[in-house]
Amino acid sequence: MEYFTLNNGVKLPAVGFGTWDVRGEAGKNAILTALELGYRLIDTAQMYDNEEIVGQAVQESGLPRQEIFITTKLYRPSASYQKAKAGIEKSLQVLRTDYIDLLLIHEPYENAQKMYDALKEAYETGTVRAIGISNFGQKEYDRFLQHCGVVPAVDQVESHVYYPQLELKEQLVSHGTQMQSWASFTEERRNIFAEPLLNQIGTKYGKTAGQVALRYLTQNGIAVIPKSIHRERMEQNLHSMDFTLTQDDMTEISRMNERRSLFGWY
Numbered sequence: 001m002e003y004f005t006l007n008n009g010v011k012l013p014a015v016g017f018g019t020w021d022v023r024g025e026a027g028k029n030a031i032l033t034a035l036e037l038g039y040r041l042i043d044t045a046q047m048y049d050n051e052e053i054v055g056q057a058v059q060e061s062g063l064p065r066q067e068i069f070i071t072t073k074l075y076r077p078s079a080s081y082q083k084a085k086a087g088i089e090k091s092l093q094v095l096r097t098d099y100i101d102l103l104l105i106h107e108p109y110e111n112a113q114k115m116y117d118a119l120k121e122a123y124e125t126g127t128v129r130a131i132g133i134s135n136f137g138q139k140e141y142d143r144f145l146q147h148c149g150v151v152p153a154v155d156q157v158e159s160h161v162y163y164p165q166l167e168l169k170e171q172l173v174s175h176g177t178q179m180q181s182w183a184s185f186t187e188e189r190r191n192i193f194a195e196p197l198l199n200q201i202g203t204k205y206g207k208t209a210g211q212v213a214l215r216y217l218t219q220n221g222i223a224v225i226p227k228s229i230h231r232e233r234m235e236q237n238l239h240s241m242d243f244t245l246t247q248d249d250m251t252e253i254s255r256m257n258e259r260r261s262l263f264g265w266y
Helices: 025-035 049-061 081-094 112-125 138-145 166-177 195-205 211-220 233-239 247-255
Strands: 003-004 010-011 041-043 069-074 104-106 131-134 154-156 180-181
Touching: 010 069, 025 049, 025 233, 041 049, 041 247, 049 069, 049 081, 069 081, 081 104, 081 112, 104 112, 104 154, 112 131, 112 138, 138 166, 195 211, 195 247, 211 233, 211 247
Parallel strands: 041 069, 069 104, 104 131, 131 154, 154 180
Antiparallel strands: 003 010
């Protein structure tokens, strides 16, 4: 497993397992399979309504808690200081853990700063190992930095070969924030697995188009949390770090950048 080091020294696995639409017993089994294969970062959120099965899977995996990196996020129902404090306690209870590795504010809500005060308290007491934000673009991030007090360890945003957001990534890095990609495969907004260029490059290395797409991001210093319920695809995603794209490869892939969100977030 390879890692990115956050601004407080915490190690963030470069490739994690996303759970945004994983539900029920089948979802829990998918998470157990991911942990069996070697994933050590599980990304969830209160909005996903699946923290419970994440907690169950972590417990049933038999792995020591300290070997597993759990990320979760607070959303609109927790958009105040007191509600965020209660939201943190709820996540701890549902996840069956006494600490969260990374806690994010899911979107740039109007009361994000007040929510962040609760996150900072949890960070100071050790209930949370690292805190950050999600879906904050360049302007939102700049405004947030002016008053947040603790520089976010992570900003989790849409990032893929069609919209890598490398300018945002450089801005984040300049302040000490790690960028992490959601929708690395576009969540079917594009058929990324059929892209001729990605397949052509993958052929050189004996890799799939998906592995090339992930490697482009991680080689640009962006952590990824791809989601799949298929064991073979899970394995491929996890092993997307064991080859290196050339500068020519990176340049060719960079031309796929459409410079616009596929989701309308930014």
